[in-house]
Amino acid sequence: MNLLLDKLNLIFEPELIKLFEEQGKVKSFPCGEIITHDGQPVLFIPILLEGILKISRTNENGKDLLLYYVYANQSCAMTFTCCMEQHPSEVKVTAESDVTVLLIPIGKMDEWMQKFPTWKSFILKTFRERFNELLHTIDQLAFQKLDERLVNFLREKSKATNSTIINLSHEEIATEIASSREVISRLLKKLENESKVILYRNQIKLLSSF
């Protein structure tokens, strides 16, 4: 536990780290585990120590539209807004890889905001980053063509899994970027013809020219 918390030394003052150790809980989730369902109340502020979280929004048909990924030493801005007033979560959080998180009881949020400048700026920073990313997502939905969105999605997925092999079916990709399977298949076929990817069943290999 201490090893992991040591990394936070660069971000927070030692005094606050001590409080993390006393009041926080370190928890691990295996890859693929659903950490928070849509509509569930948020009881903790999670700070991601290791791994990657996927934040998605579930629509009426139970399909998950990808919102963004959360990487190590970041937190999820959505949960801040929820936990402050104890609203249920509006998003679904899934472990994209094996993850370790530091869970902070929600009651501490206000108190620490006033006591610790680093905590305050951490909170503000995650808001700022997420707000920017949200703007970016809106840009994509509003102005970008689907083929560009697909390329972006594959890039981000590749980054998140640290691999040029994407293990997803066309169907799964389609739901994550809110499109349909046939359209994704055709766009991927085009990318394959341009020698940017190689398609397999349930798997896509990104080539260097990608």
Next chain:
DNA sequence: ACATTAAGTGATT
């Protein structure tokens, strides 16, 4: 060998 699921295709809106 057969059933199931993923992927490819053409036509229609």
Next chain:
DNA sequence: AATCACTTAATGT
């Protein structure tokens, strides 16, 4: 760009 109807290919039992 989405949906439908259908075919073909890959994979599991």
